[in-house]
Amino acid sequence: MRKIYFIVCLMTTYIAYSAWVYTGGTGSVVKMESAAQNGKRIWQRSNCQNCHQLFGLGGYMGPDLTSVTTDKRRGANYARAIILSGGNNMPNYHFTASEADDIIAYLDHVNKAATANIR
C-alpha cells in the first residue's frame, strides 16, 4: 500500500509542477508579432530544425541560430543573404524577399526572448 501512496504523491507533484511550467515557469515578456508568427510557420514547414538548433533543440549539420540576428560575426543581413541564396550545405529554398523578412523577424524574436528575463 505504501507504494500506492507514494505513486499518488509523485503524480500529484508532477501535475502541479507541469501546471507551473506551463504558466509562471515560462512566462516570457516578449510578444510574438504577426511577421514572426508567419516566419515560424515557414520555419516549421521548411523543416529548418532538421539542420539548425534553437536553444540547442534541432539537428546538427548547421549552426545554432538562437542569436544569429545580433551575433557580431553574423547579424541579420548576413542571415538574410544566406536564407535567400543558400550556402555550401545549406539548401536554397528560393524564398521571396518577404518570406525571408518573416523568417528574420522570427529569428529576431527568438533572440529577444533568449536575452529577456521571464515574468
Place this chain on the structure above:
Amino acid sequence: MDQKNIGRHFILLGFGCLLVSITFGLVASLQYVVPHLFGDVLSFRTTRPLHVFLAINWIFACVTGVAYNAWPQVAGRPLHSYGLAQIHFFMHLATVLVVIIGFFSGTFSGREYLEFPVWVSGLIVGYWLLFVYNYFKTVHPDLRGAPVYIWSWTAGLVFFLITMTEAHLWLLPWFNDNIIRDVTVQWKANGSMVGAWNMLIYGSSMFIMERVSGNTTATRGRTAFLFFFLGFTNLMFNWGHHTYVVPAHPVVKQVAYIISMTELILFANIIMKWRRNMGSQTPPNSVLTVTFFSIADRWILMNLALAIAISVPYINQFTHGTQITVAHAMGTTIGINTTLLLGCVSWIVEQSVSRASRKHIILASRWLHWSLLVFWCSLLVTGFIRSAGTIGSLPFVRITEQMLPWLRVFSLAGVALVAALVAIIISLVKPILVRTDVA
C-alpha cells in the same frame, strides 16, 4: 495472419524499420563528408528525419512485439483481443508507410523528432489506445503486490499517451506564440517520452530476466522498486537539464540538476552489481539473451557517466547543441535500447537458433559493441571540436572543416555498425520466418 503470431509481426516490422533506418543513417553520415551526395533526390533534409523516425519506430514496434508475446504469459490467459492487436499492427504499418512517403514528398510539421504532419499523431494515439486497452484487459494489472515489470509497463503505456499529447500543445496559441514556453514544453514532452519507452523496454527486459534466472523474488524486492521509482521520478522531472540555455524560471533547472544527480545512485549500484556478477554462470539456453543484456549493462554505465557529466550546468553550456548530444542519443538508443531489445527477441527465438547461428550472433554482438565504441567516441571528439570552435568564435564553415576527419571516422564506424546489425538481424529473423509457432 495467424492469431498466435501478432508479436512476431511486430518484431519483423521493427527489424524492417531498423534496416531501412540504418541505411538512411549511413547516407546521412556520408552527406556530412560528401556535401550534395545524391543531390536533391535524397538530401540530408530527407535522410535525417527518415533515419530518426524509423530508428524510433524500430524501438516501438519491437517492444510492442515483445510485450504482446509476454503479456499472455504473465496473465496465464490468451491476449484479450487478437482482432484489436491486428488492427493495431496495420495502423502502425500504415503510419510508417505514410510518413516515409510524406518525408520523400517534403511534407513536414517541422517539430523535432515528430516531424511528420500532425494528423499522423492521431493515428499513433489511436493505435496506442488499442494497445493500452489490450494490456489492461489481458493483464488486469493490480499494482498491489505486483512485480516491478507490471509497474513499468503500466507507467510506460500511460506516460506515452500523456507525453504525446503534451508534445502537441504547440497547436494552441498559448504555447505556440511564446517561444520560451514552446521550447521548454518540447524538451519536457520529448524527454519524458524517451522515459516512457524506456519503461516499456525495462519492463519487458525485467520480465525476461526473471524467466531466465527463475528467480521471482528479485522483481518484487526493495531494490527493484527503489530503481523503478528513481527511473519514474527521472522520467517526470529530469528533462530540465536540456533547458539550461532556455531562459525559463531558474527553479526548472535546479529541479533538473538535483534529479539528474540522483542517477549517481543508479550508477554506483551498477558498478557494484557488475563486480559481484563477474564469473557467475549463464543458463545454457539463454546465452544470446545474456550476451546482449551484458552489452547493455556496459553501455548503461558509459552513457550514465556521460549523462551525469553533461547534466552539470558548467559542462552543459559547452556540450549543448553539439554532437556530444548525438553521442548521448545514439549511445542510449543503440547501446541500451537496441541491445536490450535484441536480447528480448533472442529469448523468444533462442530455442530455434542453430548452434552455428548462435556463434555468428555472438561474434556480431562483439563487433557491434566495439564499432559502437568507435562511433560514440568519434561523435564525442566531433562535439568537442565544435564546442572549442564555437568558444573561439570560428566561422561555422571552418569548424566543419576541423570536424571533417572525425566525421569520416564516424561514417566508417557506422559502416561496421551496420554490418554487425545486419548479421544479427539475418540470424534472428530466420527462425522467426521458418517457425510459425515462434513468438
